[in-house]
Amino acid sequence: xxxxxxxxxxxxxxxxxxxxxxxxxxxxxxxxxxxxxxxxxxxxxxxxxxxxxxxxxxxxxxxxxxxxxxxxxxxxxxxxxxxxxxxxxxxxxxxxxxxxxxxxxxxxx
Amino acid sequence: xxxxxxxxxxxxxxxxxxxxxxxxxxxxxxxxxxxxxxxxxxxxxxxxxxxxxxxxxxxxxxxxxxxxxxxxxxxxxxxxxxxxxxxxxxxxxxxxxxxxxxxxxxxxxxxxxxxx
Numbered sequence: 001x002x003x004x005x006x007x008x009x010x011x012x013x014x015x016x017x018x019x020x021x022x023x024x025x026x027x028x029x030x031x032x033x034x035x036x037x038x039x040x041x042x043x044x045x046x047x048x049x050x051x052x053x054x055x056x057x058x059x060x061x062x063x064x065x066x067x068x069x070x071x072x073x074x075x076x077x078x079x080x081x082x083x084x085x086x087x088x089x090x091x092x093x094x095x096x097x098x099x100x101x102x103x104x105x106x107x108x109x
Numbered sequence: 110x111x112x113x114x115x116x117x118x119x120x121x122x123x124x125x126x127x128x129x130x131x132x133x134x135x136x137x138x139x140x141x142x143x144x145x146x147x148x149x150x151x152x153x154x155x156x157x158x159x160x161x162x163x164x165x166x167x168x169x170x171x172x173x174x175x176x177x178x179x180x181x182x183x184x185x186x187x188x189x190x191x192x193x194x195x196x197x198x199x200x201x202x203x204x205x206x207x208x209x210x211x212x213x214x215x216x217x218x219x220x221x222x223x224x225x
Contacts, residue, residue, distance in 0.1 A: 004151065031211040042113070042199070042216040043152075050211070087152070091211040094165040095142070095203075099151035 002026045004100035006088050011106045012078055020073045020103045022088035030091040034062050034073045037085045037102065046073070046086075075105075083107045111136065113217035115200050121223045122190050130185040130220045134202030140164075141183040142203070142214060143175060147196040155198075158183055187222070195224045 003025045012018040024032070031050035035043040049055055049064035049071060061074040073086055085102040092098050114133045122128050134141050143155040154167035158177035172188040181202075187194055197219040203212035 033211075033213075035216075040218075042218045045213050045215070048211065048213065089152070095140070095157050095212055096154045096165055096167065097144075097152070097214070098154070099144075101149070101151045 002090075002092065002098045004088055004090060004098055006086075006100040006103045008101070009104045009106070011108065014078055014080060014107055014109050016078050017074065017076050018078060018105065020075070020086050020088075020105070022071045022073070022100060024069050024071070024088070024090050024098075024100075026090045026092050026098055028092040029066065030093050032062075032064055032071050033087075033089045033091065033097065034060075034071075035087040035089065037087055039084075043087055078107050080107055080109070113200055113202050113215055115198075115217040115220050117220055118218075119221045119223070121225065123225050124190055124192060126190050128187045128190060128194075128222055130187075130198050130200075130222070132183045132185070132200030132202075132217060134181050134183070134200075135215055138202035138204055138215070139181055140203045140212065141177055141181065142201040143183070143185050144199045144201065144216075145169075145196045146199055146219070147193070152199065155185070190224045192224050195222060197221050 006022045034046040037043040047062035059076045087102045089097040089099040140159040144152040157165040175185040177183045199219045201214035201216045
């Protein structure tokens with residue numbers, strides 16, 4: 001079967017750092033994606049990891065451990081506009097993405 | 110550059126009817142994908158089209174079908190609508206790069222289908 005787990009909701013304060021975890025068990029693995037989705041809007045691409053390690057892109061970083069079936073998205077210097085849902089998705093082959101249910105992040109002043 | 114556009118934004122149908130959703134990819138993108146986002150569930154993969162051909166299909170019944178036109182736009186058809194088909198249907202597009210492990214998808218804002 002295919003299983004992607006991530007916390008349902010997280011809260012954090014403006015300026016803080018937050019880590020959103022994602023664990024996966026899938027029948028195939030061809031890379032892991034993180035997408036951001038503001039309410040009522042399209043998901044937008046944040047990061048892609050296919051090899052173990054950390055990928056840094058500005059305030060956002062994503063980490064992957066294939067042996068542990070684990071990834072996290074790290075958001076630094078949180079801003080109010082970062083309030084959104086964060087979707088973890090695994091490419092299981094033939095361009096099929098299996099998504100978790102998403103983590104809703106609420107950033108407060 | 111225009112993004113992925115979908116129409117209609119909202120659609121209300123009754124059980125048993127048919128729904129047709131449309132998608133225009135980003136100019137130059139040859140692949141189109143369809144996902145269903147039902148309340149409380151993650152995005153579920155429906156279909157992948159590339160160069161007019163269906164390349165992969167998710168675990169959905171045959172009443173979910175679609176096609177891709179020569180201009181790379183796409184249509185999703187849902188026949189014999191059921192209440193549980195009520196969801197946001199997202200279309201995405203990408204370039205297909207030979208030898209690439211995974212394509213980065215650019216999503217549209219979606220079509221919300223309500224079945225009464």
